[in-house]
Amino acid sequence: MNNFNKICEDIKDLRIQGAVNVAKKGLEAYSLKPSKDTIRKLLSLRPTEPMLRNVLDYAERFSVKDTYSLIDKHFEKIIFYGKKFIKHKRKIFTHCHSSTVVDVLKLNKRLHVFNTETRPLFQGRKTAEELSKAGIDVINIVDSAALEYIQKSDAVILGADAILDNGNVINKIGSGMFAEIAYDHRKPVYIIADSLKYSDRIVKIEHRIPEEIWDKGMKNLKVDNPAFGIIQAKHIKAIISDFGILSPEEFIKEIKKIRNKKLICFDMDNTLVHSDRAHVYAFNYALSDLGFKKLTYMAMAVHFGKPKEDVAEAISGTKDENIIKKIIEKHDDYLYKETKRYCRKIPGAERSLKKLKDKYYVAVLSNCSHKSTEIILTAAGYDLDFFDLLIGSDDVENPKPYPDEIIQAEQLMRINSEYMVGDSIYDVRAGKKAKVKTIAVLTGHYTRKELEKEKPYKIIRNLRGLLRIV
Numbered sequence: 001m002n003n004f005n006k007i008c009e010d011i012k013d014l015r016i017q018g019a020v021n022v023a024k025k026g027l028e029a030y031s032l033k034p035s036k037d038t039i040r041k042l043l044s045l046r047p048t049e050p051m052l053r054n055v056l057d058y059a060e061r062f063s064v065k066d067t068y069s070l071i072d073k074h075f076e077k078i079i080f081y082g083k084k085f086i087k088h089k090r091k092i093f094t095h096c097h098s099s100t101v102v103d104v105l106k107l108n109k110r111l112h113v114f115n116t117e118t119r120p121l122f123q124g125r126k127t128a129e130e131l132s133k134a135g136i137d138v139i140n141i142v143d144s145a146a147l148e149y150i151q152k153s154d155a156v157i158l159g160a161d162a163i164l165d166n167g168n169v170i171n172k173i174g175s176g177m178f179a180e181i182a183y184d185h186r187k188p189v190y191i192i193a194d195s196l197k198y199s200d201r202i203v204k205i206e207h208r209i210p211e212e213i214w215d216k217g218m219k220n221l222k223v224d225n226p227a228f229g230i231i232q233a234k235h236i237k238a239i240i241s242d243f244g245i246l247s248p249e250e251f252i253k254e255i256k257k258i259r260n261k262k263l264i265c266f267d268m269d270n271t272l273v274h275s276d277r278a279h280v281y282a283f284n285y286a287l288s289d290l291g292f293k294k295l296t297y298m299a300m301a302v303h304f305g306k307p308k309e310d311v312a313e314a315i316s317g318t319k320d321e322n323i324i325k326k327i328i329e330k331h332d333d334y335l336y337k338e339t340k341r342y343c344r345k346i347p348g349a350e351r352s353l354k355k356l357k358d359k360y361y362v363a364v365l366s367n368c369s370h371k372s373t374e375i376i377l378t379a380a381g382y383d384l385d386f387f388d389l390l391i392g393s394d395d396v397e398n399p400k401p402y403p404d405e406i407i408q409a410e411q412l413m414r415i416n417s418e419y420m421v422g423d424s425i426y427d428v429r430a431g432k433k434a435k436v437k438t439i440a441v442l443t444g445h446y447t448r449k450e451l452e453k454e455k456p457y458k459i460i461r462n463l464r465g466l467l468r469i470v
């Protein structure tokens with residue numbers, strides 16, 4: 001059997017179980033055969049797994065690698081919040097096997113865990129084994145002993161397969177009943193889960209084959225085997241996720257906030273970063289290395305903002321494509337090695353960006369190559385994780401003044417961009433072609449008069465002015 005089919009079978013037969021593991025393995029299968037058919041097939045294997053849908057969706061938009069690192073990032077945050085939360089707990093009741101719950105419980109070795117065996121497939125035994133190996137005291141019980149052990153516990157902690165729009169949570173069958181018992185006995189119920197389990201669609205409850213319950217049951221006897229059930233939001237004290245420790249209502253508000261975010265695109269050079277000196281030195285190195293005359297700062301900087309090929313052509317005076325390519329290669333090379341230290345954040349830019357982050361996804365669209373964009377932003381002191389998307393000139397066929405970078409950002413983020421902000425006439429032209437509002441900023445070489453001619457939506461002196469507009 002090939003690898004792809006083996007993963008599908010393992011997911012279907014629960015050799016791979018739990019929403020996170022299913023999502024990660026599903027991604028592996030998708031990387032073997034990335035297609036719409038694969039997505040359809042994978043989603044049919046465990047219909048109650050929105051995290052799988054969400055990660056496949058993300059992998060389609062970005063990449064499998066980016067998706068794995070998103071899951072890892074979320075996990076780090078869950079562990080951060082989980083650690084604070086679990087350290088004061090002593091007696092915990094849990095059900096089934098959730099890798100996320102187990103990883104948080106393992107952070108407090110002094111816990112006593114009451115753990116259901118979880119019929120019909122005994123996933124609880126996996127939880128018991130993993131916790132015992134980690135040195136945690138576990139008492140295993142049959143599912144029907146839950147009432148007695150919930151009464152003895154300080155809290156009930158469960159995983160999640162889905163978090164629904166009304167704050168209800170779907171988890172292994174039995175979870176809803178245990179949460180209701182806990183609520184009646186004033187024991188708080190906590191869910192520990194990645195926010196990627198959120199779904200605003202109807203989530204089907206998977207019903208599995210009867211043989212899992214009674215393999216040689218009497219003929220004509222009906223057996224139903226729902227794999228999952230609903231935990232009512234009113235029974236849940238908090239959801240511990242990458243967002244923090246929030247009530248179901250607060251969790252949904254946070255999700256909605258993120259979903260309602262709009263997109264704003266920024267040029268990099270002279271909009272977020274002063275990097276002219278770095279580019280001037282790097283281009284001059286390249287020019288003299290290739291036998292051309294060096295240029296003064298001003299003679300060169302007036303060309304910045306154009307696509308790199310046009311800059312190379314203008315400063316060297318050659319139209320030879322091979323030489324232009326060499327100038328760019330050498331420029332990039334010197335920039336990475338020698339001149340990046342001349343990059344500086346534009347005063348006030350970072351503070352303004354931070355204030356926008358609540359309402360906007362922030363994309364940087366640069367006419368530098370993708371790698372140079374990353375290097376310049378980092379050299380200037382920005383944290384790359386702060387930006388939701390970076391697009392360089394080599395990520396598109398036609399860089400600014402063409403609208404391709406903006407269009408690609410909109411496609412990847414799946415939302416329209418509200419604004420394009422930049423210092424050059426090329427940013428304004430690209431924004432206009434992409435039909436977004438353009439904001440020209442006077443922190444570059446272009447004068448107000450030159451920018452006015454392009455008729456941007458607004459002209460501002462610096463990015464602090466942006467906060468009065470958006």
Ligand code: RUB
Nearest residue numbers: 017018019020098099100159160172
């Ligand atoms: C597993 C289950 C788990 C959640 C969360 O059901 O309900 O609690 O999937 O797990 P099954 P995780 O065994 O039928 O897959 O935290 O690992 O995503």
